[in-house]
């Protein structure tokens with residue numbers, strides 16, 4: 001008898017969690033008290049969204065996108081005891097950077113955090129003469145070290161894999177342009193040392209059909225989750241409606257040994273903007289996942305997603321149900 005799909009990874013018995021509500025048949029369901037991070041957690045915050053949370057020393061830590069009341073886009077560190085309630089440093093992260101040339105970036109947003117070999121690596125969208133993928137690390141969420149930018153401008157949604165694949169570090173990204181980018185494919189790149197990136201391979205394109213939820217662009221979301229069947233990748237897909245972009249969330253399963261190969265990809269979206277806090281805000285109609293917590297033994301997954309570019313929300317799913325769904329509803 002074949003085994004059900006399993007996550008490969010650590011136990012997280014204190015994962016923030018809420019069971020699927022009675023009467024709900026959705027494969028991904030929302031936390032009933034969303035949003036978990038309000039826009040005004042501290043006075044100088046205009047909005048707190050598209051943020052990355054990881055397990056840290058029995059609790060949780062993270063890097064948070066905060067747009068200030070001056071409308072500066074910055075990333076801040078923060079902590080949480082339970083994954084539902086957060087304390088965020090009102091001051092942006094100050095990076096220790098050996099090279100003054102790259103230390104001079106002017107904007108930082110949409111962080112991802114990858115725990116790799118016991119260190120927490122941070123990728124973010126970094127305005128260094130145009131948007132590209134910034135990179136740094138921390139061991140304690142107090143002192144942060146900036147590394148080389150991974151790519152040349154223009155690029156966004158850089159997401160580092162949590163382990164080497166075939167002896168090389170791997171990162172997903174989406175080459176883009178100077179503006180709101182009406183196109184975008186996901187690529188995967190390799191590195192021997194987390195500094196030099198090459199061997200760029202195509203992973204997936206938007207769908208051609210004009211009315212599709214993922215017809216305009218796609219971009220990697222949380223750090224890929226290792227399962228017995230492949231890398232589970234949550235991603236955002238964008239539709240151009242007559243009223244502008246609509247950001248939804250889908251999932252794909254990438255080959256374990258060659259993440260440029262897509263094994264399955266969900267035809268329907270898994271989460272789309274429909275609650276008030278997803279439809280109304282600084283940018284309406286956006287769900288934008290940036291982090292997922294996993295409890296491997298139970299198969300539980302908690303997804304943090306930015307809502308309407310204003311607040312941060314939580315949604316939940318179970319790995320076996322999710323993989324079953326994308327396998328049965330797949331369109332490559």
Ligand code: BMA
Nearest residue numbers: 050110180283286288306309
């Ligand atoms: C993208 C990024 C995200 C944002 C989304 C919707 O291009 O800027 O930070 O959530 O647009 O506005």
